[in-house]
């Protein structure tokens with residue numbers, strides 16, 4: 200297993216309420232991208248051919264469609280619940296503008312993409328959260344889509360593969376968003392109690408209310424190298440405790456060491472491993 | 487700018503307000519406190535045990551802020567560590583085994599925020615409670631007696647009935663935290679409190695809770711007596727429900743929050 204001895208600059212400024220400023224979506228017209236780890240300029244074409252992983256091992260962020268494209272068999276993805284849209288249940292100031300710019304930036308309707316697909320020939324339900332839509336924060340739409348996917352998977356006796364990336368609960372929807380943690384967890388529990396398989400892949404960053412709900416509820420929990428994963432934001436912890444954070448705090452490697460993930464798996468190895476795990480856990484015949 | 491919502495936040499946080507232990511002593515006839523999560527530690531922020539509600543044995547689990555300064559320190563001001571949530575879950579599973587109903591009393595600014603809490607899986611501990619409470623095979627009533635801060639409060643509030651005291655608050659984020667994200671200015675917390683819709687009345691109107699408990703006589707015998715009888719009546723009604731119906735209603739209660747039509 201490859202371990203990375205570098206620690207990326209702390210970027211977990213995400214708090215439970217979710218970061219409101221959006222990260223920069225990769226611009227296809229840009230010829231190259233600077234690697235934040237090895238500082239080399241890498242041609243976009245080279246990155247694309249290598250699952251957006253730098254030769255030094257640094258995993259660049261992927262949007263939800265890239266993620267699904269990378270992991271599923273060509274042409275097998277069928278999207279579900281596309282009609283689910285954002286809502287503004289507590290009429291929060293400035294929320295509409297945030298949504299509009301998130302839609303513009305991500306070209307998605309909301310913070311998660313769900314559907315069915317084949318991975319190496321194995322059928323499954325799949326969701327991938329969208330980092331460019333308000334950092335995958337969970338409001339009612341995200342909660343509704345994830346819940347609906349688990350209900351669909353339970354009904355059809357299918358495994359679920361989920362890629363998480365989230366700043367946590369979406370503050371702008373108040374308690375409506377907090378309660379999505381209970382709603383999604385309930386659907387995961389029913390899927391679990393039906394004897395069905397759920398695999399999560401924690402990607403950078405997975406924090407707050409998503410960590411404290413469906414991200415941590417997988418039968419098998421994988422993580423991408425050096426992803427930031429935690430409950431409370433690192434900066435908040437630093438401010439509250441006034442202590443220096445240990446090296447590598449809230450990284451995948453930290454979670455592995457403390458017993459909260461099963462394995463750290465680089466992007467290149469994910470498809471093969473997930474295919475095997477799905478095959479082992481196929482329950483459609485009610486075995 | 488002073489707002490009514492922020493007045494409630496201040497009241498909910500007030501040191502002169504009864505804490506969970508006061509409720510336990512006044513409402514229940516007997517209370518045997520149990521300690522520890524059987525895995526790592528005993529978290530003083532969560533107080534739980536077996537009690538008699540009139541004649542009915544129940545499991546009581548509460549988040550306790552503490553009263554004296556010393557006690558408040560020992561209880562981390564009511565911010566549970568992962569061990570607190572794991573102790574709560576242990577007691578809930580025990581309640582399920584012996585067919586005892588569960589009563590949770592909630593008063594927390596949120597789950598403990600610290601290095602150790604992250605090392606020992608704060609997120610995982612909360613997630614586990616959310617899943618297990620949804621299918622716990624015994625009735626659960628959760629009462630917010632003070633602050634209800636985010637996931638750290640929700641981890642004891644996946645219940646058949648959720649009640650809030652008139653001045654209790656329940657929020658996805660603290661008003662201070664919200665203000666500093668929204669306006670980069672935590673002093674505008676009182677405006678944030680208003681927009682977050684965190685009062686008991688808001689929660690009731692949005693269908694998140696079933697009852698708002700009036701506080702006119704808070705701390706007096708009549709207050710505890712009234713709450714005690716509300717609990718007895720409601721618990722009897724819940725115990726009369728077939729288990730399958732109870733669990734389906736619990737699931738749907740949360741399922742309907744922000745639900746949309748899907749194909």
Ligand SMILES: [Zn+2]
Nearest residue numbers: 234237253255
């Ligand atoms: Zn590099």
